[in-house]
Amino acid sequence: MSRALSERLIGIAGAGAYVRVDPPVLQPADVFLDLSGEDIRRRLFLLDDTGGERLCLRPDLTIPTALAYLGDADRAGLPARFAYAGKVFRQQLAGSTRPREIAQVGFECFGEVDAASADVEILGLAVEGVRAGGVADARLDLGDLGLLHGVIDGLDMPERWRAALKRTFWQGGKFRALLDRLADGDTAPNAADRRAFLAALSRLDRDAAQSMIEGVLELAGIPQTGGRTPGEIARRFLDQAADATAEPLDARARATIEAVLEVDGAPRPALDRVLEIARGAALSIDAAADAFTRRLDRMEAAGLDTASMRFSADFGRRLEYYTGFMFEVVAVRGGEDVALAGGGRYDRLLRELGAEVETPAVGCAIRIDDLARLGQGDWA
Numbered sequence: 001m002s003r004a005l006s007e008r009l010i011g012i013a014g015a016g017a018y019v020r021v022d023p024p025v026l027q028p029a030d031v032f033l034d035l036s037g038e039d040i041r042r043r044l045f046l047l048d049d050t051g052g053e054r055l056c057l058r059p060d061l062t063i064p065t066a067l068a069y070l071g072d073a074d075r076a077g078l079p080a081r082f083a084y085a086g087k088v089f090r091q092q093l094a095g096s097t098r099p100r101e102i103a104q105v106g107f108e109c110f111g112e113v114d115a116a117s118a119d120v121e122i123l124g125l126a127v128e129g130v131r132a133g134g135v136a137d138a139r140l141d142l143g144d145l146g147l148l149h150g151v152i153d154g155l156d157m158p159e160r161w162r163a164a165l166k167r168t169f170w171q172g173g174k175f176r177a178l179l180d181r182l183a184d185g186d187t188a189p190n191a192a193d194r195r196a197f198l199a200a201l202s203r204l205d206r207d208a209a210q211s212m213i214e215g216v217l218e219l220a221g222i223p224q225t226g227g228r229t230p231g232e233i234a235r236r237f238l239d240q241a242a243d244a245t246a247e248p249l250d251a252r253a254r255a256t257i258e259a260v261l262e263v264d265g266a267p268r269p270a271l272d273r274v275l276e277i278a279r280g281a282a283l284s285i286d287a288a289a290d291a292f293t294r295r296l297d298r299m300e301a302a303g304l305d306t307a308s309m310r311f312s313a314d315f316g317r318r319l320e321y322y323t324g325f326m327f328e329v330v331a332v333r334g335g336e337d338v339a340l341a342g343g344g345r346y347d348r349l350l351r352e353l354g355a356e357v358e359t360p361a362v363g364c365a366i367r368i369d370d371l372a373r374l375g376q377g378d379w380a
């Protein structure tokens, strides 16, 4: 890891504005299993402490920074800004050439009520950081969960489906398979048998069915698969049972979601297109659209050229704690996109970690090794 580059980037936040933190590499695993999403949880390096505690190597520094903030009684509830430099650890699939150890410099801003200005402050640090690392031709990709959630929340469907759509909207094939299942039902070859089984399950008392399935899994010696506990697997079974007997997703609702997710391009015209689709489906997403516009106004006031940015409604990141604005700073080399920095807004995470008051948050991380490799500077 290029220490010189890390130090230089930490410095761009300005002396004193961001407090430097250095959270432990070993973290309690459960928090990450619960809050960072399925993709990261499959990539966790898990370890058992002899004391019985389940630990992991930190897969990111946002959650450890939030935990450090919440652990400091003098600070909790007050706005605070933190900077860090360190490695995160993620398992890679067999054959992947992606690194397991990733050096990051990051910035987190907690408790700032002016969301648009905090978003732009963080975006500005990422852009400036990448430029300071010697990459001057990076592109900015933007996403916004607010718009998509506004649309999904306005459509008629069970709450569980909304949550599933929000979790998978950026995952291409997996998302299409989910839409197919919600709209057409289960069409797998053994669908009739599965349906009969799931329908029988859905008639049982939920708690009794849950403990029965958990019992079967434990009896079969399946303690945990793909990072899921028997309890979670049982819950998913029961959810599928409920889905199998629910009214299918309406064709118009499906078409609306698909049309929104196709929107891609410069942010202002893209927003107009999303609004047009929402209006056509009699949905009101004014609050999300206003927040989006306010943020663009702030970006322009800060001297950023929004017309050259690329908004995609299906832009998503692997981490599931994001709740609104998301972005990546991307360089193209040899025809390949290399994401040098990324981040976004995560307004629920601190509450989920135990904060006593609403604590909006936004942050970003810059990937140091890729930046040092691509940049013009001599950072070795």
Ligand SMILES: N[C@@H](Cc1c[nH]c[nH+]1)C(=O)O
Pocket: 059, 060, 061, 062, 106, 107, 108, 319, 342, 343, 344, 345, 362, 363, 364, 365
């Ligand atoms: N932790 C995220 C970046 C981020 C910081 N804050 C919010 N997001 C990552 O590893 O990509």
